[in-house]
Amino acid sequence: MTLSLIARTVVLDIEGTTGAAGYVHGTLYDYARPRLGPWIDTHADDPDVVGAVARTRDEGGLREDAGTAEVVDVLHRWMDDDVKATPLKTLQGQIWAAGYAAGELSSHFFDDVVPRLRAWHERGVRLAVFSSGSVASQVPWFRHAPAGDLTPLVTDYFDTVTAGPKREAGSYDAIAAALGDEPGRLLFLSDLPAELFAAREAGWQVVGVRRAGEPNAGADFGDVPVVADFTELDVVAAP
Numbered sequence: 074m075t076l077s078l079i080a081r082t083v084v085l086d087i088e089g090t091t092g093a094a095g096y097v098h099g100t101l102y103d104y105a106r107p108r109l110g111p112w113i114d115t116h117a118d119d120p121d122v123v124g125a126v127a128r129t130r131d132e133g134g135l136r137e138d139a140g141t142a143e144v145v146d147v148l149h150r151w152m153d154d155d156v157k158a159t160p161l162k163t164l165q166g167q168i169w170a171a172g173y174a175a176g177e178l179s180s181h182f183f184d185d186v187v188p189r190l191r192a193w194h195e196r197g198v199r200l201a202v203f204s205s206g207s208v209a210s211q212v213p214w215f216r217h218a219p220a221g222d223l224t225p226l227v228t229d230y231f232d233t234v235t236a237g238p239k240r241e242a243g244s245y246d247a248i249a250a251a252l253g254d255e256p257g258r259l260l261f262l263s264d265l266p267a268e269l270f271a272a273r274e275a276g277w278q279v280v281g282v283r284r285a286g287e288p289n290a291g292a293d294f295g296d297v298p299v300v301a302d303f304t305e306l307d308v309v310a311a312p
């Protein structure tokens with residue numbers, strides 16, 4: 074059965090919703106892992122790197138003068154435990170962006186996603202992204218898709234730096250304000266119930282994406298409507 078909704082903007086989670094968690098944790102995390110130390114050492118004059126390292130020391134319980142090796146140990150531990158820590162996402166995003174630019178990485182989209190995104194876009198539905206992955210990693214994810222450059226479909230990108238934590242309603246308030254849309258005209262799609270509950274608390278429409286084989290397939294979505302993939306969802310542009 075198809076769920077039909079009316080929305081001005083569809084805001085997309087990435088991992089588990091539009092692309093496979095296994096691809097992110099395999100291909101992308103494996104690419105970043107050995108590059109974190111050298112990246113930190115060769116970008117010591119980049120304020121974003123300096124800030125991410127300082128925050129990693131702080132959040133990771135390290136001394137203020139802890140060296141790169143100790144910082145990298147914390148970053149690796151966060152990756153092992155899939156902690157979506159903002160400083161990790163900042164550094165990963167920079168490394169991945171360089172990897173995409175060098176032609177060493179491409180992204181992953183489930184087969185049902187791109188046709189739906191194209192159809193919604195053609196109907197005048199605006200598409201935006203809200204992911205724990207940094208904006209610096211989101212844009213090349215859409216630009217270097219196996220189906221080609223998808224960035225013309227997407228108007229806005231938000232992460233935990235620009236919007237705030239994904240499990241807090243205030244972050245969805247911030248996105249609604251940035252988009253200039255009433256919350257009720259926004260639709261958030263995610264594989265994680267806690268994110269959907271936060272968006273709903275902010276007055277958004279929400280749909281859970283429970284994909285077979287993905288880490289959150291067994292999660293409890295409560296009374297949030299759920300689809301198995303994008304073929305079960307249709308969105309018409311709100312006037």
Ligand SMILES: CSCCC(=O)C(=O)COP(=O)(O)O
Nearest residue numbers: 087088204205206210211214
């Ligand atoms: C932009 S691709 C990298 C994805 C990533 O690092 C991540 O943490 C995705 O989390 P999401 O909020 O999209 O589930």
Ligand SMILES: [Mg+2]
Nearest residue numbers: 086088089264
């Ligand atoms: Mg997700």
